Amino acid sequence: MQVTLKIFRYDPEKDKKPHYDAFKMEAEPTDRVLDLLEKAKGYQDGTISFRRSCAHGVCGSDAMRINGMNRLACKTLVQDLGVNKITVEPILGLPILKDLIVDMEPFFDNYRAVTPYFINDEPAPAKERLQSPEDRERFDDTTKCILCGACTTSCPSFWANDQYLGPSAIVNAHRFIFDSRDKGAAERLAVLNDLFGVYRCHTIFNCTLACPREIQITQAIGEVKKAIATGKLD
Amino acid sequence: MKTHQFEVIVVGAGGAGLMAGLYASKTAKTAVISKLYPTRSHTGAAQGGIGAALGNEEEDRTEWHTYDTVKGSDYLGDQDAIEFMCEEAPGIVYELEHMGLPFSRTAEGRIAQRPFGGHTNNETGVPVRRACYAADRTGHMILQTLYQQCVKNNVTFFDEFQVLDMIVVNGKAAGVVTIELATGELHVFHAKAVIFATGGYGRVWEITTNAYANTGDGIAITLRHGIPAEDMEFFQFHPTGIYKMGILITEGVRGEGGVLINDKGERFMAKEEYAPHVKDLASRDVVSRAMYLEMKNGLGIGGKRYLYLDVRPETVNKYAALDGRTNPDGTPYTVTADDILSRLPDIIDFCKTYLGVDPVVDPMPVQPTAHYAMGGIPTNVKGEVVIDKKNTVMPGVYAAGETSCVSVHGSNRLGTNSLLDLVVFGKQAGVNAAEYARGTDFQPLPADPAGPAREQLARLRNSSGAERISTIGTEMKAVMFDHVGVFRTEAGMTEAVEKIRELKERFKHIRLDDRGTVFNMELLNAWELGNLLDIAEVTAVSALTRRESRGAHARDDYPERNDKKWMKHTLAWLQEDGVKLDYKPVTFTKYEPKVRVY
Ligand SMILES: Cc1cc2nc3c(=O)[nH]c(=O)nc-3n(C[C@H](O)[C@H](O)[C@H](O)COP(=O)(O)OP(=O)(O)OC[C@H]3O[C@@H](n4cnc5c(N)ncnc54)[C@H](O)[C@@H]3O)c2cc1C
Ligand code: FES
Numbered sequence: 096m097q098v099t100l101k102i103f104r105y106d107p108e109k110d111k112k113p114h115y116d117a118f119k120m121e122a123e124p125t126d127r128v129l130d131l132l133e134k135a136k137g138y139q140d141g142t143i144s145f146r147r148s149c150a151h152g153v154c155g156s157d158a159m160r161i162n163g164m165n166r167l168a169c170k171t172l173v174q175d176l177g178v179n180k181i182t183v184e185p186i187l188g189l190p191i192l193k194d195l196i197v198d199m200e201p202f203f204d205n206y207r208a209v210t211p212y213f214i215n216d217e218p219a220p221a222k223e224r225l226q227s228p229e230d231r232e233r234f235d236d237t238t239k240c241i242l243c244g245a246c247t248t249s250c251p252s253f254w255a256n257d258q259y260l261g262p263s264a265i266v267n268a269h270r271f272i273f274d275s276r277d278k279g280a281a282e283r284l285a286v287l288n289d290l291f292g293v294y295r296c297h298t299i300f301n302c303t304l305a306c307p308r309e310i311q312i313t314q315a316i317g318e319v320k321k322a323i324a325t326g327k328l329d
Numbered sequence: 330m331k332t333h334q335f336e337v338i339v340v341g342a343g344g345a346g347l348m349a350g351l352y353a354s355k356t357a358k359t360a361v362i363s364k365l366y367p368t369r370s371h372t373g374a375a376q377g378g379i380g381a382a383l384g385n386e387e388e389d390r391t392e393w394h395t396y397d398t399v400k401g402s403d404y405l406g407d408q409d410a411i412e413f414m415c416e417e418a419p420g421i422v423y424e425l426e427h428m429g430l431p432f433s434r435t436a437e438g439r440i441a442q443r444p445f446g447g448h449t450n451n452e453t454g455v456p457v458r459r460a461c462y463a464a465d466r467t468g469h470m471i472l473q474t475l476y477q478q479c480v481k482n483n484v485t486f487f488d489e490f491q492v493l494d495m496i497v498v499n500g501k502a503a504g505v506v507t508i509e510l511a512t513g514e515l516h517v518f519h520a521k522a523v524i525f526a527t528g529g530y531g532r533v534w535e536i537t538t539n540a541y542a543n544t545g546d547g548i549a550i551t552l553r554h555g556i557p558a559e560d561m562e563f564f565q566f567h568p569t570g571i572y573k574m575g576i577l578i579t580e581g582v583r584g585e586g587g588v589l590i591n592d593k594g595e596r597f598m599a600k601e602e603y604a605p606h607v608k609d610l611a612s613r614d615v616v617s618r619a620m621y622l623e624m625k626n627g628l629g630i631g632g633k634r635y636l637y638l639d640v641r642p643e644t645v646n647k648y649a650a651l652d653g654r655t656n657p658d659g660t661p662y663t664v665t666a667d668d669i670l671s672r673l674p675d676i677i678d679f680c681k682t683y684l685g686v687d688p689v690v691d692p693m694p695v696q697p698t699a700h701y702a703m704g705g706i707p708t709n710v711k712g713e714v715v716i717d718k719k720n721t722v723m724p725g726v727y728a729a730g731e732t733s734c735v736s737v738h739g740s741n742r743l744g745t746n747s748l749l750d751l752v753v754f755g756k757q758a759g760v761n762a763a764e765y766a767r768g769t770d771f772q773p774l775p776a777d778p779a780g781p782a783r784e785q786l787a788r789l790r791n792s793s794g795a796e797r798i799s800t801i802g803t804e805m806k807a808v809m810f811d812h813v814g815v816f817r818t819e820a821g822m823t824e825a826v827e828k829i830r831e832l833k834e835r836f837k838h839i840r841l842d843d844r845g846t847v848f849n850m851e852l853l854n855a856w857e858l859g860n861l862l863d864i865a866e867v868t869a870v871s872a873l874t875r876r877e878s879r880g881a882h883a884r885d886d887y888p889e890r891n892d893k894k895w896m897k898h899t900l901a902w903l904q905e906d907g908v909k910l911d912y913k914p915v916t917f918t919k920y921e922p923k924v925r926v927y
Contacts, residue, residue, distance in 0.1 A: 109845070136799075142845070142851065144850050144851075147541055149369075151576045152679075154365075154369040154374070155369060172682070193845075196848050203366075213428055213474070213481075215429075219423075221423075222439075223427075223432070223439060225439065226434055226438050228435075228438075231431060234431070238431050238466075271429070277429065
């Protein structure tokens with residue numbers, strides 16, 4: 096089938112303001128949007144710039160707005176879109192550096208703010224720390240995060256103020272708060288109880304819809320809110 | 330141009346690089362440099378598990394793991410290194426768990442383990458549960474956990490900096506030259522020790538499980554400095570890639586009881602000529618070759634170039650009953666759709682996304698896919714790079730992970746042994762590089778350390794031909810997949826060598842569109858293609874010269890392993906006029922070579 100790929104363009108060395116370029120090409124319904132971007136770059140215009148690596152939805156490099164929705168280009172097939180006009184634009188709320196590439200540093204600053212690592216200063220046993228399959232299941236969903244930023248950059252509260260930690264950072268805090276082996280919950284809950292913490296979430300659900308890993312983000316944020324309110328982890 | 334100074338530089342932030350960075354930074358001023366943001370590294374794609382004889386599910390022993398690895402390597406692995414790795418395995422898996430890695434759990438709360446190809450109980454010959462797993466995203470969990478630990482320990486990172494060259498002074502490492510992607514500016518990192526942890530080079534082939542970033546940069550850079558590449562002809566083709574796309578379907582699927590099926594509906598791995606004992610859980614080279622032969626004999630599905638991988642509960646239960654497979658408690662092994670869903674969630678997601686197939690309802694179309702580099706930068710057990718047949722150490726240069734060749738995988742890697750290799754030898758390289766740095770001074774930097782890198786880029790930028798890099802890349806991938814793939818012949822490989830040389834010529838006449846400095850990805854993709862072409866040439870020449878079949882290197886014209894002539898590692902140097910080869914002996918401890926049957 097014939098498709099038209101319309102790409103957001105901005106080159107800070109040349110352009111005063113962004114514009115769009117359209118590329119016509121043959122595509123299979125099962126082609127990934129990433130395949131189309133590669134084709135356009137490889138055979139029509141080598142200056143098109145975007146990040147990508149794994150090409151199957153596990154590394155988190157290529158979150159972008161595709162026909163208005165935050166998605167991974169490598170996990171979106173032409174047939175999923177149901178139309179042959181495809182528009183790709185950078186994710187919102189982060190500074191645009193070139194074409195589809197945004198500055199992810201504010202996003203990672205927020206990630207680092209929630210102490211996203213295992214905390215347990217008790218001496219470790221000779222073998223593994225024990226954890227029941229049920230306790231392991233408790234935080235399984237939030238271990239899936241690939242830090243692509245699709246959720247955080249779909250959130251109106253984050254657009255309004257990038258000091259808001261955002262759904263991804265809360266997801267990564269949740270992953271440790273509800274890990275029965277971890278001892279750092281109080282510390283993290285204090286961070287999330289802050290002005291720019293969980294209470295900026297107005298349960299708009301954009302994040303949950305945007306997550307390419309289908310993490311139940313709004314639910315996870317709700318669980319963190321409840322833990323702050325009740326002081327209990329259950 | 331900016332200049333920085335660190336005692337130890339780690340190039341790469343996958344499992345190997347992060348482990349090296351964590352350990353080196355404990356005692357030396359260390360920086361980790363990565364062209365990808367660390368959590369984007371391809372370690373995150375690993376699915377099935379990390380091997381260690383913990384014995385959590387049933388009896389297992391380190392010696393069995395060692396022997397299985399030696400046998401899996403088709404006796405080309407260095408046995409001292411294999412013993413070391415398998416002995417370190419349980420301790421290092423516990424260390425990962427203590428770092429918070431969320432492994433799946435047994436009912437007793439221990440780390441869960443599953444069977445994987447080639448891992449057996451050496452007394453009964455039956456597959457053993459040795460792969461420690463976190464659902465089917467073990468690599469993701471390892472990568473995330475190690476990165477989290479680096480954040481915790483304030484490890485210094487330079488993200489989206491691409492290393493273009495190593496600086497060598499007086500035959501010793503003196504640092505690296507990098508380009509900052511966001512600005513196009515060159516940065517020199519003056520260092521006492523450099524650790525390469527740049528991952529694999531699967532992008533040489535058309536159908537591959539490897540990421541775009543897997544372009545073998547570390548090997549190409551060291552080749553340019555006169556360091557040989559070891560055993561490059563041994564590249565693993567994984568049996569089960571999604572048809573046409575190459576995306577990996579983990580061997581864990583067969584571990585859970587999935588079977589391969591041909592057009593006649595036969596479970597062909599059980600045939601006498603393939604692997605009548607362990608069947609679908611034979612080692613990867615054996616399974617990929619069987620698939621190739623089935624398809625060659627017209628038994629691909631509908632006569633096409635794919636077969637079915639079937640993990641529907643009714644199929645699993647049927648063959649589990651036929652095989653007499655049992656649970657650890659002796660009851661017959663059966664699965665439900667929910668079991669499959671909870672143990673292989675990502676696989677199911679991939680199949681639904683890319684194939685529109687639900688594996689619980691329909692079988693998956695699969696074909697062998699380029700997967701893993703057994704060869705690479707030669708190192709010893711300490712992670713030091715060794716540059717000749719006498720294993721002479723090059724001071725200050727280290728390598729670890731898929732880019733290195735210790736060699737623990739020999740001519741064929743067992744599943745789960747790479748993740749193990751990363752953490753075991755990543756740690757070794759980190760510890761030993763830091764120790765080396767403590768006892769040595771910085772080498773003086775040359776007058777213009779970035780000169781050669783700047784020239785390389787200028788040549789690519791200023792080349793004014795008409796060739797597109799995408800065309801050259803596509804032709805390289807096709808010829809390598811057709812002729813230096815699962816099965817090889819003299820004529821095919823000769824053609825591949827000639828074709829690669831032609832492409833290298835044409836590569837001198839490329840034309841790039843992007844003249845800018847900010848995120849000039851086209852320029853870097855061109856530089857990476859240059860690396861892939863060098864690596865393809867070394868791989869094809871090493872393969873053409875090895876006149877035997879061993880592990881992943883299978884030839885129609887020399888179908889047998891020839892221990893008398895070929896029980897040796899290939900060393901390949903890239904020179905102006907082509908590839909120069911030499912060989913070095915395999916290290917033996919106590920395992921005598923035997924014919925390999927599964
Ligand atoms: C789909 C898949 C599934 C797998 N499953 C398993 C499994 O279940 N069990 C198992 O044991 N093994 C598995 N493997 C193999 C294993 O995952 C890999 O061999 C391993 O992760 C490689 O790790 P690494 O640290 O060496 O390299 P990578 O994780 O690939 O990291 C390479 C790093 O180097 C950086 N880099 C590269 N070039 C440059 C440069 N020029 N400048 C700066 N930085 C650079 C990259 O940015 C990256 O950070 C699997 C492999 C694949 C592809
Ligand atoms: S390229 Fe890795 S998630 Fe899309």
